[in-house]
Amino acid sequence: MKQTPSQTVGPYFAYGLTPQQYNYDFPSHVDGNMVDPLTTPNTITIIGQVLDGEGKPIDDAMIEVWQNDGEKALFGRYGTGTDPNNRFIFNTIKPKSVNGQAPYVTFVVFMRGQLIHSFTRMYFSDETSLNKTDETLNSIPEHRRNTLIAKQNGNQYQFDIHMQGDLETVFFDI
Amino acid sequence: MGDVFLNKADMDVHPPRLHTDYKSTILRAPTKPLLLLKPSLSEYTGPVFGDMNIGEFDHDLTINGRKNGEPIGERMVVHGKVTDQNGKPIPHTLIEVWQANAAGRYVHKVDQHDAPLDPNFLGAGRCLTDAEGNYKFYTVKPGAYPWGNHYNAWRPNHIHFSLFGGGITSRLVTQMYFPGDPLLKHDPIYLGVPPKGRDLLVGHFDLGLTEPSFALGYRFDIVLRGHSATPFENL
Ligand SMILES: [Fe+2]
Numbered sequence: 001m002k003q004t005p006s007q008t009v010g011p012y013f014a015y016g017l018t019p020q021q022y023n024y025d026f027p028s029h030v031d032g033n034m035v036d037p038l039t040t041p042n043t044i045t046i047i048g049q050v051l052d053g054e055g056k057p058i059d060d061a062m063i064e065v066w067q068n069d070g071e072k073a074l075f076g077r078y079g080t081g082t083d084p085n086n087r088f089i090f091n092t093i094k095p096k097s098v099n100g101q102a103p104y105v106t107f108v109v110f111m112r113g114q115l116i117h118s119f120t121r122m123y124f125s126d127e128t129s130l131n132k133t134d135e136t137l138n139s140i141p142e143h144r145r146n147t148l149i150a151k152q153n154g155n156q157y158q159f160d161i162h163m164q165g166d167l168e169t170v171f172f173d174i
Numbered sequence: 175m176g177d178v179f180l181n182k183a184d185m186d187v188h189p190p191r192l193h194t195d196y197k198s199t200i201l202r203a204p205t206k207p208l209l210l211l212k213p214s215l216s217e218y219t220g221p222v223f224g225d226m227n228i229g230e231f232d233h234d235l236t237i238n239g240r241k242n243g244e245p246i247g248e249r250m251v252v253h254g255k256v257t258d259q260n261g262k263p264i265p266h267t268l269i270e271v272w273q274a275n276a277a278g279r280y281v282h283k284v285d286q287h288d289a290p291l292d293p294n295f296l297g298a299g300r301c302l303t304d305a306e307g308n309y310k311f312y313t314v315k316p317g318a319y320p321w322g323n324h325y326n327a328w329r330p331n332h333i334h335f336s337l338f339g340g341g342i343t344s345r346l347v348t349q350m351y352f353p354g355d356p357l358l359k360h361d362p363i364y365l366g367v368p369p370k371g372r373d374l375l376v377g378h379f380d381l382g383l384t385e386p387s388f389a390l391g392y393r394f395d396i397v398l399r400g401h402s403a404t405p406f407e408n409l
């Protein structure tokens with residue numbers, strides 16, 4: 001059987017997929033708090049923008065984050081339409097290394113103007129030695145590798161997603 | 175891990191990333207070739223919502239947005255089965271839907287279309303498939319609406335669908351269209367799908383599913399990419 005084809009999430013997903021974040025009267029079943037930051041030691045915050053081919057922040061993207069290191073499986077979803085700077089904000093914990101790979105989280109990027117979503121990975125700038133030996137990172141041309149590495153600042157990680165341009169994020173065919 | 179497999183995305187039915195007739199792809203579609211990824215645990219698994227609390231009326235959009243009466247519009251019920259590519263049903267998987275009201279207006283604050291909001295219609299719902307992969311939604315038929323892609327551009331009637339299927343690679347966001355809609359052949363989003371995939375996006379009218387004196391019945395079956403045979407049930 002053929003797969004059902006993908007279609008864009010469009011500009012009006014918020015009251016269906018991220019309703020509470022956007023103040024609609026419908027409960028959200030998932031949001032940017034993949035863990036409860038008030039009760040979870042070692043909570044980290046992942047923050048970033050999604051930028052279009054002119055470098056403008058996109059205000060109607062929906063980002064999903066999934067991580068599974070065999071001990072903890074966590075999922076989050078956030079729309080870029082509520083933050084004044086159109087950022088996504090996730091509270092989570094850093095996944096552990098699996099089979100000696102550098103730790104990473106999987107990003108799924110949806111927006112108006114994408115007929116099919118895009119997959120990428122976010123790695124951590126403070127995992128220098130694991131990043132250096134990681135098979136996936138090493139398979140990426142050196143000048144593009146940094147597009148996947150979030151910059152650490154305390155317990156915050158900055159991870160911007162560039163859809164196009166010199167800094168175009170590496171997207172994966174999985 | 176047990177038997178791990180991932181089917182590839184059927185790119186002969188999925189739309190391309192860049193489809194210039196749909197103008198907002200031009201600044202938003204990745205321009206560089208996708209890099210082939212050797213998947214790891216995170217890509218072999220995905221969120222599972224099998225024991226999620228679904229509200230009593232989450233699957234009934236004719237009820238879940240009521241304030242002081244019933245929503246206006248042609249009542250309809252959508253039935254379907256969610257399977258993988260081998261026809262194996264996907265039980266207890268989350269489906270989320272959202273749509274315009276009967277006048278073609280979304281509740282979304284950004285929607286400025288000059289058509290009336292319906293105080294009794296939100297247009298959002300969700301459900302889990304049953305043990306055989308079947309689902310059912312009640313709603314009113316969404317109206318067509320204009321958009322800014324080109325002169326006199328109108329979206330055909332459609333319902334947005336979001337599915338998980340147990341693996342992050344089986345994730346699907348799509349739209350269900352209606353049979354015989356004259357706008358389909360003018361819609362660059364629908365036409366972004368290669369010809370052999372287009373019929374898969376059109377629901378079928380079904381008199382057998384139609385509820386007498388109540389609601390028109392449509393069938394919309396959904397086929398997801400195969401994913402890991404051993405999903406993690408951590409969510
Ligand atoms: Fe729509």
